[in-house]
Amino acid sequence: xxxxxxxxxxxxxxxxxxxxxxxxxxxxxxxxxxxxxxxxxxxxxxxxxxxxxxxxxxxxxxxxxxxxxxxxxxxxxxxxxxxxxxxxxxxxxxxxxxxxxxxxxxxxxxxxxxxxxxxxxxxxxxxxxxxxxxxxxxxxxxxxxxxxxxxxxxxxxxxxxxxxxxxxxxxxxxxxxxxxxxxxxxxxxxxxxxxxxxxxxxxxxxxxxxxxxxxxxxxxxxxxxxxxxxxxxxxxxxxxxxxxxxxxxxxxxxxxxxxxxxxxxxxxxxxxxxxxxxxxxxxxxxxxxxxxxxxxxxxxxxxxxxxxxxxxxxxxxxxxxxxxxxxxxxxxxxxxxxxxxxxxxxxxxxxxxxxxxxxxxxxxxxxxxxxxxxxxxxxxxxxxxxxxxxxxxxxxxxxxxxxxxxxxxxxxxxxxxxxxxxxxxxxxxxxxxxxxxxxxxxxxxxxxxxxxxxxxxxxxxxxxxxxxxxxxxxxxxxxxxxxxxxxxxxxxxxxxxxxxxxxxxxxxxxxxxxxxxxxxxxxxxxxxxxxxxxxxxxxxxxxxxxxxxxxxxxxxxxxxxxxxxxxxxxxxxxxxxxxxxxxxxxxxxxxxxxxxxxxxxxxxxxxxxxxxxxxxxxxxxxxxxxxxxxxxxxxxxxxxxxxxxxxxxxxxxxxxxxxxxxxxxxxxxxxxxxxxxxxxxxxxxxxxxxxxxxxxxxxxxxxxxxxxxxxxxxxxxxxx
Amino acid sequence: xxxxxxxxxxxxxxxxxxxxxxxxxxxxxxxxxxxxxxxxxxxxxxxxxxxxxxxxxxxxxxxxxxxxxxxxxxxxxxxxxxxxxxxxxxxxxxxxxxxxxxxxxxxxxxxxxxxxxxxxxxxxx
Numbered sequence: 001x002x003x004x005x006x007x008x009x010x011x012x013x014x015x016x017x018x019x020x021x022x023x024x025x026x027x028x029x030x031x032x033x034x035x036x037x038x039x040x041x042x043x044x045x046x047x048x049x050x051x052x053x054x055x056x057x058x059x060x061x062x063x064x065x066x067x068x069x070x071x072x073x074x075x076x077x078x079x080x081x082x083x084x085x086x087x088x089x090x091x092x093x094x095x096x097x098x099x100x101x102x103x104x105x106x107x108x109x110x111x112x113x114x115x116x117x118x119x120x121x122x123x124x125x126x127x128x129x130x131x132x133x134x135x136x137x138x139x140x141x142x143x144x145x146x147x148x149x150x151x152x153x154x155x156x157x158x159x160x161x162x163x164x165x166x167x168x169x170x171x172x173x174x175x176x177x178x179x180x181x182x183x184x185x186x187x188x189x190x191x192x193x194x195x196x197x198x199x200x201x202x203x204x205x206x207x208x209x210x211x212x213x214x215x216x217x218x219x220x221x222x223x224x225x226x227x228x229x230x231x232x233x234x235x236x237x238x239x240x241x242x243x244x245x246x247x248x249x250x251x252x253x254x255x256x257x258x259x260x261x262x263x264x265x266x267x268x269x270x271x272x273x274x275x276x277x278x279x280x281x282x283x284x285x286x287x288x289x290x291x292x293x294x295x296x297x298x299x300x301x302x303x304x305x306x307x308x309x310x311x312x313x314x315x316x317x318x319x320x321x322x323x324x325x326x327x328x329x330x331x332x333x334x335x336x337x338x339x340x341x342x343x344x345x346x347x348x349x350x351x352x353x354x355x356x357x358x359x360x361x362x363x364x365x366x367x368x369x370x371x372x373x374x375x376x377x378x379x380x381x382x383x384x385x386x387x388x389x390x391x392x393x394x395x396x397x398x399x400x401x402x403x404x405x406x407x408x409x410x411x412x413x414x415x416x417x418x419x420x421x422x423x424x425x426x427x428x429x430x431x432x433x434x435x436x437x438x439x440x441x442x443x444x445x446x447x448x449x450x451x452x453x454x455x456x457x458x459x460x461x462x463x464x465x466x467x468x469x470x471x472x473x474x475x476x477x478x479x480x481x482x483x484x485x486x487x488x489x490x491x492x493x494x495x496x497x498x499x500x501x502x503x504x505x506x507x508x509x510x511x512x513x514x515x516x517x518x519x520x521x522x523x524x525x526x527x528x529x530x531x532x533x534x535x536x537x538x539x540x541x542x543x544x545x546x547x548x549x550x551x552x553x554x555x556x557x558x559x560x561x562x563x564x565x566x567x568x569x570x571x572x573x574x575x576x577x578x579x580x581x582x583x584x585x586x587x588x589x590x591x592x593x594x595x596x597x598x599x600x601x602x603x604x605x606x607x608x609x610x611x612x613x614x615x616x617x618x619x620x621x622x623x624x625x626x627x628x629x630x631x632x633x634x635x636x637x638x639x640x641x642x643x644x645x646x647x648x649x650x651x652x653x654x655x656x657x658x659x660x661x662x663x664x665x666x667x668x669x670x671x672x673x674x675x676x677x678x679x680x681x682x683x684x685x686x687x688x689x690x691x692x693x694x695x696x697x698x699x700x701x702x703x704x705x706x707x708x709x710x711x712x713x714x715x716x717x718x719x720x
Numbered sequence: 721x722x723x724x725x726x727x728x729x730x731x732x733x734x735x736x737x738x739x740x741x742x743x744x745x746x747x748x749x750x751x752x753x754x755x756x757x758x759x760x761x762x763x764x765x766x767x768x769x770x771x772x773x774x775x776x777x778x779x780x781x782x783x784x785x786x787x788x789x790x791x792x793x794x795x796x797x798x799x800x801x802x803x804x805x806x807x808x809x810x811x812x813x814x815x816x817x818x819x820x821x822x823x824x825x826x827x828x829x830x831x832x833x834x835x836x837x838x839x840x841x842x843x844x845x
Contacts, residue, residue, distance in 0.1 A: 488808050492778050495807030496733050499829035503739035506833040510746055530830055541808070 004283060007275050011268065018264050022257070029253060034211050037246060041220050044241055048195055048224065055191065056144075059157045059181055062097040064142065067159040067177045068167055075113070076106050076161055076175030085113040098181065100154070104161075105176040109133060112175065119182055122151045126178060128229065133158075133176055136229050141169040145229040149182070153201055153226070153235050156180040188237075197241035205236045218246040282308035286315065295319040349426075349447040352433070355440060357382040357403065369426070369449045371419030386416040388423060406432045406440055413450065425454040487540040494537055502530050542598070542686050549595060549693050553588040553717040556621055556648050562593075563600035564619065567608070575614030583622040588717040589648045591694055599687040599698075603652045603710050606684065610656025610708060620651040623716070632697045632713075640695045641713065650712040658704035667700060724751040725844055728770035730761040730787060731805060732779045740774065743833045750840075758782030762790045765797045772844045773802045774827075774836075788824070801843045803827055 066072060066089075074080045089102050100120040104113040109130035116123055127149045128136075136143050136158065143158045157180075160173030181187070183201060192199040197220075208223055224237035282301055286308070289297035301312035343350050343363045349370075352361035359381055362374040370386060384396040395414055402409050408431040416424045430445025505526050512519050560582055568578075607617045626633050626641050633641045641647055659667060663674065668688040691698040695715055702708040727750050729737045737754035744750040755764040758779040765773060773791070777784035784804055791797040807829040827839050 492807045495829045496736060499805075499807065499831060500733060500735045500739060502830040503736060503743055503833065507739055507743050507746075510743070534830055 002287070004280050004287075007280050011272055011275070014268060014271070018261075018268070022261065025257070025260075030211075030215065033215065033246075033249065033253075036249075037214070037220075037243070038211075040243070040245070041214075041222065044195070044220050045222050045224075048222075048239055051191065051194055052224075055194075056155060056157070056181075058097040059099055059155065059179055060144070062093075062099060062102075062179050063157040063159045063177060068162045068164055068169065070164045072104075072161050072177070073163050073174045076104065082113070086115075089113065089115055091115075091117065097179070099179045100151075100182045101180050103178040103180075105130075105133065105178075107173065107175055109176075119184060120151050120154075120180075123149055127154065127156075132229060133178075137173060137176060141173070143229065146183075146226040146234045147180075147228060148234060149180075151182050151184075153183040154180040155183060155226075156229075195239070195241055197239060199240075200238045202236045202238050205233070206238045214243075214246070215250070218243050218250065278306070278308075282306070282312070286312060289315060289319075293319075347448070349449075350445075351383075351447065352442060352444045353383055354442040355403075357384060357400070359383070360442060361444075369418075369447070370416060370424060388415040388417055391415050403432075403443065408432060413454075423451070424449060425451045487537070491537045491541055494533065498530050498533055501526065505530070539683065539686070549592040549690075551590050551592055551694075554591045554593050554596070556586055556589050556591075556650065556714065557582045557584065559591065559593055559596050560600060560619055560621060560650065563597045563604065566597065567601055567604045576608060576611060577616045579616060579618045581618060581620040581622075586621065586623045586648050587646075589714045590717045591714065592690075595690045596694070599690050599712070600650070600652070602683045602687045603712075606710075607652060607654035607656060607708070610654055610658070615655035615707075617655075618651070618653040620653070621649065623648050626713070630697075630699075640697055640715070646716060648714045648716060650714070651709055652712075653707060653709040655707040658706055659700065659702040659708055660704050661702075664700060664702055668698070724749060725772065725840075726750070726768060726770040727752045727772050727774060727840065728761075728765055728768050729754045729774045730756075730758065730764070730779075730784070731774075731776035732756050732758070732781075733776070740833075740836075744837070744840075747837065749837075758784065758787050761787040762794060762797065765791060765800065766794065769796070770800060772840055773800055774840075775802050775804055777804050777806045778808060801825070803839055803843060805829055805831070 071080055071084065071088075075085055085104070089104075094100065094102070094115065094117045100117040101123060102113070102115050103111065103126045105126075106112050111126070114126070126133075127147045137160050141160045143156075145156055147154055147156055156178055158176065158178040160169060161175035161177055162169045162171050162173065188199045188201060205225070206223055209221055214220060220239075220241040220243055222239050224239060225233045226235045226237065228234040282304065285297050285301055289295055289312075295316045298312040298316055301309050303309070304312065344365075346363070346365065349366045350361075350363040351359060351366070354360050358379065359377045360379070362377045364374055366377060367373050372381070384392055384399060387395050391414065399412075408429075410429045412428045412430075414426055414428060416426050418424050427448040427450045428445060430443040432440060433442050433444045434440055505523050509520070509523050560580075564578065564580070604617065604619075611617075623646060626643065626645050626647055629643075632639055633645075634643055668684050688698050691712055691714075697713040698710065700708055700710045727744060729740050729752060731737050731740075731754075734754075734756050737756060741752040741754050744752045753764065753768045753770065755761050759782045761773075761775070761782070775784045775787055779787075788802050788804075791800060791802065803825045805827055825839065825843055827836060
């Protein structure tokens with residue numbers, strides 16, 4: 001409900017309340033007046049009764065004084081004459097006692113004397129019968145009653161007659177005495193004058209009107225019953241007394257009420273004016289301003305010093321602020337839209353996480369990148385949930401350390417798992433976010449899908465390695481080709497003369513007689529040296545031919561076993577123990593079996609030759625993750641193995657004479673030998689070439705006097 | 721007495737062919753003819769009709785492999801067994817391969833006359 005309506009209602013209510021108050025006041029006032037005037041009315045009645053008694057006192061005096069008198073006794077007994085009666089009960093007596101008639105009866109109820117005044121002239125007899133008179137005095141000596149006569153209503157007083165000495169009327173009555181006064185208009189008017197009202201004699205009892213009539217007419221009305229000799233009503237007096245007091249009271253009450261109403265009306269008017277000017281109008285302005293959302297309507301209240309002024313100024317400010325706010329919101333919306341459009345259009349995943357790393361925002365593009373909808377991420381996933389399981393722990397640790405330091409990070413490349421399980425490379429940059437108070441509440445950042453780039457990089461890297469390998473192989477092949485050509489040339493050019501010499505030796509041996517001992521010995525020396533020269537050429541050819549490998553997945557254990565068998569069948573080493581620690585179930589390696597056998601035979605022969613006095617050769621093979629740092633293992637393109645790659649390892653360890661440190665570095669160099677004329681110096685060099693061709697590694701460790709260990713590291717056919 | 725086996729030795733090294741001939745002939749089992757030019761090898765084989773040919777691979781005018789190919793194409797010579805003599809392949813390798821390289825018999829130079837005779841005996845018809 002509107003305040004103005006409320007105010008109007010309030011005024012209406014006040015009006016109604018005032019009317020009700022007035023009504024109630026009137027009611028209470030009436031009751032008060034009633035209680036006030038009830039006493040007055042009663043007093044008036046008493047007064048009237050007393051007045052009646054007072055007016056009747058002459059009658060009473062006459063009836064009592066004339067009845068204890070010896071002369072009266074004498075009269076009724078006939079002792080006194082009629083003259084006496086006429087002298088003592090004449091017109092003068094009637095006048096003196098203001099009575100209209102006297103009747104004197106003897107004891108036998110015969111009338112002894114009667115006199116009637118002028119007004120009672122019409123009266124014939126005593127209005128009661130003799131029996132009635134006897135009955136009246138049967139029990140009492142005095143009587144007072146009213147009776148209707150031909151001349152009108154008469155008040156009668158009577159007494160029994162006794163001697164003068166019997167004042168108390170103890171003696172038996174000697175006769176009966178009555179006197180009566182007619183209640184004609186003159187008498188009632190006289191009474192009415194005395195009480196200041198009106199009196200009428202009615203035959204029947206008149207209804208006495210209620211208090212209301214009294215209030216309306218200011219007249220006290222009551223009825224007085226007049227009884228006959230038996231005590232029953234014979235007539236009623238209707239008495240009306242006009243109350244001046246009442247009229248005055250009513251007048252003053254009316255005046256008071258009028259004053260009160262005027263006062264109230266003035267108050268209501270004042271309140272109405274006050275409410276209209278001080279409440280309703282300001283409310284109207286404010287309401288108008290608020291309804292029309294226009295502060296112009298508040299102008300009348302601009303300089304108002306009341307609370308309405310404060311409120312209107314507040315509203316005015318509110319409108320201004322609201323306008324600013326609307327403008328700001330619109331601008332923000334625009335900015336947000338711009339941001340959203342950029343975010344939507346961006347290929348990059350834009351995100352926000354809280355201080356625990358839980359996503360609080362994610363742009364929609366994440367579905368394209370990781371396969372998850374933003375609603376599957378926000379409030380549900382932590383940034384490290386997407387890391388690849390094997391990366392997760394240390395990456396999480398690293399990332400959380402950065403978060404703890406509140407540091408921005410850039411281009412943090414990490415591997416993540418797409419919803420469907422494939423690997424996604426992300427390039428992540430983020431910056432810590434603080435609220436206005438400077439409290440840290442998370443990170444905001446961008447992820448770029450760099451999987452394709454990574455793949456390309458990997459491809460490029462692989463291609464580069466391959467290229468490098470091919471290049472190396474080419475260089476090697478080129479080198480070996482040159483060496484090969486040279487070796488072939490040398491082989492051809494040297495072996496042909498050797499073949500001729502050998503045929504010559506054969507021929508000569510067949511021609512000389514068996515007794516020529518020295519000649520045989522010389523020919524045998526020639527034959528041995530031809531073979532030695534041939535072996536050098538053989539090694540040279542081996543060295544040059546390492547360029548060509550027939551690679552196939554091979555069982556390293558089997559290659560080692562074959563090599564050992566070949567060594568055993570071709571060389572005698574009764575005093576050498578060979579111990580095998582060949583691990584089963586090593587993954588297959590990628591190798592040219594024959595070439596690899598050549599390598600192991602070479603190493604084994606070197607070991608055997610290092611132990612002329614006997615000893616032990618341990619042949620060990622196993623697979624493992626390469627985690628030691630050494631030449632050839634790492635991230636460089638020229639490295640054969642990456643750090644952590646699984647590979648096959650062969651160790652051949654002897655208890656021989658060992659190799660001095662200065663020689664250890666040269667043992668793989670071509671033509672390096674410590675065997676004097678028995679070695680070509682190409683065996684280990686060829687072996688190293690073969691191993692390198694396999695993209696493997698070979699190295700030797702040695703303690704002079706204790707033994708040598710040669711380790712070969714080979715690639716597995718499938719990368720683990 | 722069995723008929724002597726006819727061996728044709730083709731090698732550009734005249735000294736070598738001469739000594740091979742002497743060594744083979746003195747066993748009394750072989751009749752040996754030599755030829756030092758690859759280009760003349762086919763004609764020599766057609767004329768001599770050997771039971772076996774010892775053929776050098778690396779020859780200046782015509783390679784032994786080509787001579788062998790010519791012989792395979794000629795009806796007169798196509799069934800004559802050929803043992804290649806080579807200085808390029810090492811003796812051990814030839815032995816390791818059981819004397820067969822690329823489907824042909826090989827004997828590495830320098831060769832023992834005993835080994836050569838064994839090879840000839842094994843392969844002659």
